Amino acid sequence: MLKKGKTAIVTGAGRGIGFEIIKKLSMEGYSCIGLDIHVDEDSYQSLKDQEGIDYEIVDVTEPVQVKEAFKKIHSTYGGIDILVNNAAITNNISQIMKMDIEKWNKEIDVNLNGAFHCIKYALPHMIPNKWGRIVNISSMAATGGIDRQSSYAASKAGLLGLTKNVTLEYAEHGITCNAILPGLIQTEAVGKMPDIIKNEALRVIPSNRLGNMDEVAELVSFLVSEHASYINGVEIPIDGGGHCNPISLARTKI
Numbered sequence: 360m361l362k363k364g365k366t367a368i369v370t371g372a373g374r375g376i377g378f379e380i381i382k383k384l385s386m387e388g389y390s391c392i393g394l395d396i397h398v399d400e401d402s403y404q405s406l407k408d409q410e411g412i413d414y415e416i417v418d419v420t421e422p423v424q425v426k427e428a429f430k431k432i433h434s435t436y437g438g439i440d441i442l443v444n445n446a447a448i449t450n451n452i453s454q455i456m457k458m459d460i461e462k463w464n465k466e467i468d469v470n471l472n473g474a475f476h477c478i479k480y481a482l483p484h485m486i487p488n489k490w491g492r493i494v495n496i497s498s499m500a501a502t503g504g505i506d507r508q509s510s511y512a513a514s515k516a517g518l519l520g521l522t523k524n525v526t527l528e529y530a531e532h533g534i535t536c537n538a539i540l541p542g543l544i545q546t547e548a549v550g551k552m553p554d555i556i557k558n559e560a561l562r563v564i565p566s567n568r569l570g571n572m573d574e575v576a577e578l579v580s581f582l583v584s585e586h587a588s589y590i591n592g593v594e595i596p597i598d599g600g601g602h603c604n605p606i607s608l609a610r611t612k613i
């Protein structure tokens with residue numbers, strides 16, 4: 360594949376939606392680097408051999424690790440043009456009164472602070488080129504909440520505020536920052552959910568199906584392209600129309 364001369368970083372690219380996004384961007388001709396907290400060395404090597412995708416082991420909650428990794432990527436690839444903040448955890452299922460404070464902080468740390476660290480250290484590499492694309496993977500939970508997952512919902516809502524501020528502060532440098540809000544997407548973890556729960560969720564999705572990971576990757580691929588240069592600071596649901604339904608997913612027990 361002829362490379363486009365642009366470099367893309369995708370966080371949490373080791374599996375799930377992030378893996379699909381990095382594969383898509385690599386197929387589109389971007390030089391791609393995945394940042395992940397763990398990497399399976401064998402699959403990493405085969406990705407490198409087959410797709411030319413590079414990986415760095417980075418915990419996005421550690422600003423020094425992020426800063427150093429970005430410096431290294433910049434000096435190896437000659438630039439950082441695209442950042443997709445996808446890494447996230449959902450480790451905290453509890454009502455607010457019973458919520459474990461450590462788990463609350465951890466979820467905010469990975470899902471929101473992690474994205475902030477990556478944006479903070481990507482921007483200085485984008486500004487000199489007067490070009491940059493940042494996509495934050497939020498969630499429909501950001502706008503509607505999600506039962507017993509307030510730390511997840513709050514972290515994803517925080518990402519929307521951050522998205523808008525990046526636009527306000529850096530659009531004049533040719534940088535766009537947009538948020539994608541997936542509904543329920545058919546990942547391995549979602550695939551393992553009991554049917555009764557999935558069927559309950561399907562009741563409020565007008566398309567009457569779950570989303571596919573490649574549909575999210577397609578949207579990312581458009582938002583980072585030249586064609587999307589006047590789309591900035593937006594929140595795009597990708598949820599089969601679920602956001603139109605008055606019975607929100609928030610009450611669905613998942």
Ligand code: NAP
Nearest residue numbers: 371373374375376396397418419445446447498541543544
């Ligand atoms: P996933 O399968 O859980 O993958 C998340 C990735 O992030 C994993 O590779 C994980 O590494 C990595 N990660 C976790 N903590 C990290 C850290 N501190 N530093 C660096 N990497 C870290 O997630 P997914 O289901 O594909 O979801 C991807 C994104 O879409 C997330 O932002 C999620 O909130 C959002 N989303 C998903 C859905 C859905 O239905 N699946 C719906 C709405 C929004 P390990 O493998 O080592 O844990």
